[in-house]
Amino acid sequence: MTDDLIDGLYREGAPIRDTKAPSGPIEQRWSKRQFEAKLVNPANRRKLSVIVVGTGLAGGAAAATLGEQGYQVSAFCYQDSPRRAHSIAAQGGMNAAKNYKGDGDSVYRLFYDTVKGGDYRARESNVYRLAEVSSNIIDQCVAQGVPFAREYGGLLDNRSFGGVQVSRTFYARGQTGQQLLIGAYQALQRQVAEGTVTMYSRHEMLELIVVDGRARGIIVRDMVSGEVETHLADAVVLATGGYGNVFFLSTNAMGCNVTATWRAHRKGAYFGNPCFTQIHPTCIPVAGEHQSKLTLMSESLRNDGRIWVPKKAEDRNKDPRQIPEEDRDYYLERIYPAFGNLVPRDIASRAAKYQCDAGKGVGPGGLGVYLDFSEVIGRVGRDTVSARYGNLFDMYKQITGEDPYEVPMRIYPAVHYTMGGLWVDYDLQSSIPGLFVAGEANFSDHGANRLGASALMQGLSDGYFVLPNTIRDYLASGPYPAVDESAPEVVEAKKSVTSRIEQFLNSKGTRTVDSYHRELGHIMWEYCGMSRNREGLLTAVDRIRTLRKEYWSNVKVLGENEQINQSLERAGRVADFLELGELMCIDALHRRESCGGHFREESQTEDGEAERRDEEFAYAAAWEWGGEDSSPVLHKEDLVYEFIELKQRSYK
Amino acid sequence: MKITVKVWRQTGPEAPGKLVSYQLDDVSPDMSFLEMLDVLNENLATSGEEPIAFDSDCREGICGMCGLMINGSAHGPLRTTTCQLHMRSFSDGETITIEPWRAEPFKVLRDLIVDRGAFDRIISAGGFVSVNTGSAPEAHSTLVPKVNADRAFDTAACIGCGACVAACPNAAAMLFLGAKVTHLGELPQGQPERDSRVVKMLNQHDHEGFGGCTNVGACADACPKEIPLDVISQLNQDLRRAMVKGY
Ligand SMILES: Cc1cc2nc3c(=O)[nH]c(=O)nc-3n(C[C@H](O)[C@H](O)[C@H](O)COP(=O)(O)OP(=O)(O)OC[C@H]3O[C@@H](n4cnc5c(N)ncnc54)[C@H](O)[C@@H]3O)c2cc1C
Ligand code: SF4
Numbered sequence: 001m002t003d004d005l006i007d008g009l010y011r012e013g014a015p016i017r018d019t020k021a022p023s024g025p026i027e028q029r030w031s032k033r034q035f036e037a038k039l040v041n042p043a044n045r046r047k048l049s050v051i052v053v054g055t056g057l058a059g060g061a062a063a064a065t066l067g068e069q070g071y072q073v074s075a076f077c078y079q080d081s082p083r084r085a086h087s088i089a090a091q092g093g094m095n096a097a098k099n100y101k102g103d104g105d106s107v108y109r110l111f112y113d114t115v116k117g118g119d120y121r122a123r124e125s126n127v128y129r130l131a132e133v134s135s136n137i138i139d140q141c142v143a144q145g146v147p148f149a150r151e152y153g154g155l156l157d158n159r160s161f162g163g164v165q166v167s168r169t170f171y172a173r174g175q176t177g178q179q180l181l182i183g184a185y186q187a188l189q190r191q192v193a194e195g196t197v198t199m200y201s202r203h204e205m206l207e208l209i210v211v212d213g214r215a216r217g218i219i220v221r222d223m224v225s226g227e228v229e230t231h232l233a234d235a236v237v238l239a240t241g242g243y244g245n246v247f248f249l250s251t252n253a254m255g256c257n258v259t260a261t262w263r264a265h266r267k268g269a270y271f272g273n274p275c276f277t278q279i280h281p282t283c284i285p286v287a288g289e290h291q292s293k294l295t296l297m298s299e300s301l302r303n304d305g306r307i308w309v310p311k312k313a314e315d316r317n318k319d320p321r322q323i324p325e326e327d328r329d330y331y332l333e334r335i336y337p338a339f340g341n342l343v344p345r346d347i348a349s350r351a352a353k354y355q356c357d358a359g360k361g362v363g364p365g366g367l368g369v370y371l372d373f374s375e376v377i378g379r380v381g382r383d384t385v386s387a388r389y390g391n392l393f394d395m396y397k398q399i400t401g402e403d404p405y406e407v408p409m410r411i412y413p414a415v416h417y418t419m420g421g422l423w424v425d426y427d428l429q430s431s432i433p434g435l436f437v438a439g440e441a442n443f444s445d446h447g448a449n450r451l452g453a454s455a456l457m458q459g460l461s462d463g464y465f466v467l468p469n470t471i472r473d474y475l476a477s478g479p480y481p482a483v484d485e486s487a488p489e490v491v492e493a494k495k496s497v498t499s500r501i502e503q504f505l506n507s508k509g510t511r512t513v514d515s516y517h518r519e520l521g522h523i524m525w526e527y528c529g530m531s532r533n534r535e536g537l538l539t540a541v542d543r544i545r546t547l548r549k550e551y552w553s554n555v556k557v558l559g560e561n562e563q564i565n566q567s568l569e570r571a572g573r574v575a576d577f578l579e580l581g582e583l584m585c586i587d588a589l590h591r592r593e594s595c596g597g598h599f600r601e602e603s604q605t606e607d608g609e610a611e612r613r614d615e616e617f618a619y620a621a622a623w624e625w626g627g628e629d630s631s632p633v634l635h636k637e638d639l640v641y642e643f644i645e646l647k648q649r650s651y652k
Numbered sequence: 653m654k655i656t657v658k659v660w661r662q663t664g665p666e667a668p669g670k671l672v673s674y675q676l677d678d679v680s681p682d683m684s685f686l687e688m689l690d691v692l693n694e695n696l697a698t699s700g701e702e703p704i705a706f707d708s709d710c711r712e713g714i715c716g717m718c719g720l721m722i723n724g725s726a727h728g729p730l731r732t733t734t735c736q737l738h739m740r741s742f743s744d745g746e747t748i749t750i751e752p753w754r755a756e757p758f759k760v761l762r763d764l765i766v767d768r769g770a771f772d773r774i775i776s777a778g779g780f781v782s783v784n785t786g787s788a789p790e791a792h793s794t795l796v797p798k799v800n801a802d803r804a805f806d807t808a809a810c811i812g813c814g815a816c817v818a819a820c821p822n823a824a825a826m827l828f829l830g831a832k833v834t835h836l837g838e839l840p841q842g843q844p845e846r847d848s849r850v851v852k853m854l855n856q857h858d859h860e861g862f863g864g865c866t867n868v869g870a871c872a873d874a875c876p877k878e879i880p881l882d883v884i885s886q887l888n889q890d891l892r893r894a895m896v897k898g899y
């Protein structure tokens with residue numbers, strides 16, 4: 001099927017044939033790669049420098065480990081301390097194939113579940129490695145003093161999570177991300193004391209430096225003094241997290257951005273599957289126009305809560321307790337009798353949207369569904385429910401002012417995670433030699449949908465175990481010629497940053513940065529959110545282009561550069577989101593199939609379920625920046641399944 | 653709701669600061685405290701006045717980035733983080749005074765933003781277990797009694813926000829310090845460095861200019877993560893033990 005209009009929006013380039021994954025039995029590939037990767041003599045390591053942007057699980061772990069190994073590391077984050085990266089907000093837990101419960105788990109099963117969960121759009125070799133390394137992560141974290149939940153006998157406790165049938169999720173109450181991050185942070189601070197890592201907090205990366213085709217440094221702005229600084233190194237790692245804030249409202253932190261990866265994209269790094277976004281079904285609904293972010297309520301609530309909407313639209317403003325049982329529609333239990341309220345995230349989210357679209361949504365704006373605990377409270381008692389979910393109920397009450405013990409919770413889906421990110425090979429190296437990408441910032445392991453409790457695993461696997469092994473191969477293949485601040489590429493990179501800052505500060509516009517960000521968010525949510533179609537996506541591309549044009553002529557940024565200037569910080573981030581948003585829509589347009597979190601209305605089965613089209617779309621889309629006024633170039637990387645058979649998911 | 657806020661404005665670390673009053677006429681009780689400030693900032697920016705600088709990131713009460721003195725209390729009237737406070741905790745017509753953390757080692761950088769780098773340096777001094785990546789033994793090779801694991805968790809819940817310091821009349825960071833010493837001290841993995849850890853961290857604490865503890869307890873009252881006051885006794889106990897051993 002050719003489609004002139006869409007073809008006009010992008011071009012197609014050469015396919016990607018080699019991802020550098022070794023061949024052979026899947027369980028030997030990672031050992032083989034580690035063995036083949038060249039070594040760096042310990043005495044030479046301190047002469048080699050690595051920049052790590054981001055200190056979340058991926059970046060914090062990588063910087064600490066590279067420091068321990070003796071490299072000269074510079075680490076950067078935009079918060080006031082590396083301990084505050086958004087990894088801190090992860091609640092549920094982290095998967096690892098330890099099989100401590102003896103319930104039939106194995107590396108192979110975790111590998112299988114992750115590939116299937118990703119709706120067959122991830123690479124087998126990478127995912128297998130992730131599952132293989134998962135158990136080392138637990139060992140490492142326990143040794144660091146991460147206080148995982150334990151049983152009375154002193155062994156580590158596990159729970160099952162996200163609908164899988166084995167208990168392989170390690171957790172630290174509802175604060176697993178926090179505890180894992182504190183572990184990585186402490187390891188990092190230890191290296192800071194050792195002098196192997198220099199930490200730059202409140203520094204934002206605004207440009208990548210590429211010299212002779214290799215990543216050689218970054219331009220950052222000191223967010224306190226405003227100084228624009230150049231940092232050079234032998235290799236650069238980006239571990240800058242996800243870009244869900246392109247939707248304005250998401251469960252991400254206020255500062256989460258795409259700037260670091262987008263700047264690298266514009267310098268030649270391919271962007272992989274940008275439209276793959278995960279929308280989480282259980283978030284607290286929007287309360288009003290003032291809303292600045294959305295709060296996730298742990299998925300575990302779906303184990304006991306029953307989701308429903310009124311059968312009759314006219315009941316939607318009634319007190320839910322007054323709506324009799326026969327007038328309620330427990331739609332997930334009705335449509336998916338086998339899995340009921342525990343269907344995967346993408347399915348639960350879409351089903352909620354359909355109910356609200358049909359006018360049955362509850363709460364402000366009709367954008368909410370009930371998550372009701374009255375049945376379980378009646379069955380096991382309030383105290384048991386409180387022991388299971390007390391902290392979540394308290395949090396809900398604090399935010400909404402309503403008591404979920406008395407009235408059903410209201411929930412609605414929200415943007416939560418981005419599976420897309422910079423394209424990387426098996427070594428986590430991007431299409432720019434010397435530029436490595438780790439954690440949520442890369443596109444690698446989750447395909448079109450991420451399973452619960454697997455992002456923490458990926459961040460730590462990339463940071464502690466994968467990167468330190470693959471980056472040494474790159475460094476050992478040097479030395480790369482010295483670069484100094486006067487090199488034309490460096491001067492040009494710095495100049496582009498300062499002139500962009502000046503442009504913002506000199507534009508005498510009338511609208512605030514946030515007002516543009518909000519508008520972009522509305523467009524993305526409406527047309528590139530839970531359900532997408534050709535016409536809507538074309539509209540979105542058009543509207544984003546118009547908005548972007550207006551932005552550059554009418555945005556208003558007060559203050560100066562030489563001080564803390566939060567409007568200026570946001571202005572740069574929103575400018576990049578305005579470009580990314582367009583690419584996400586183009587990616588969503590070109591993928592005329594439904595898979596995982598990407599639902600194209602044109603590609604569904606008779607009963608409205610997502611329909612994958614493997615013959616046409618079993619590939620990863622790696623987008624090359626086409627230039628300021630040209631369309632992006634698509635490079636396809638075919639996904640070959642040697643071990644797992646492709647099947648349509650079914651939860652009925 | 654109509655609200656008047658008196659906000660500390662200061663353009664830079666060396667500049668003088670003062671409280672400036674602003675009116676908000678249309679505050680919803682469902683707004684978070686920081687969303688109220690967002691709205692005020694949008695109004696200011698639209699009218700050509702520079703927005704108020706304040707720190708926040710996760711807005712879920714977990715990253716520790718936010719932190720304001722609200723009517724003289726660290727994080728305001730409830731025992732929670734500033735970002736988890738909602739306007740329904742205030743009444744219509746109220747005047748709210750908003751200031752940055754006040755403590756010698758926390759320099760004001762701009763408006764409501766302070767420098768908490770001292771906390772990172774205290775952790776660097778000894779708040780870790782020295783174990784390089786890849787050298788860890790199998791996780792189940794050491795059992796940890798549940799009571800110890802639970803107490804380690806309770807104290808590891810510190811988010812490094814600095815409210816304890818801001819609340820303390822002496823600007824001591826003993827609750828923060830005690831939390832880390834107790835977290836690692838409860839676990840077998842933390843034992844080998846237990847004595848040196850407490851001494852090094854305390855030296856760094858004093859070096860940064862934090863004050864001494866006089867058992868006021870204001871820190872624990874202000875702590876959004878309910879770090880118990882007895883971590884400070886644990887800290888003193890560990891310190892005595894280390895001194896006896898000659899550290
Ligand atoms: C609310 C929530 C709950 C979650 N729960 C779970 C869960 O239970 N289990 C699970 O497995 N996953 C969960 N996830 C997903 C998981 O937490 C994240 O995907 C993962 O932690 C990301 O880690 P990271 O290291 O890649 O990035 P982050 O932790 O986001 O770190 C990004 C780093 O990059 C820095 N940075 C960003 N941009 C710049 C720039 N331009 N210049 C300088 N520095 C920059 C930041 O300062 C930060 O240090 C959850 C996510 C959210 C939002
Ligand atoms: S001890 Fe409490 S108040 Fe002090 S920094 Fe930690 S969380 Fe904040």
Ligand code: FES
Pocket residue numbers: 707708709710711712713714715716717718719733734735736
């Ligand atoms: S903003 Fe993260 S704790 Fe308040």
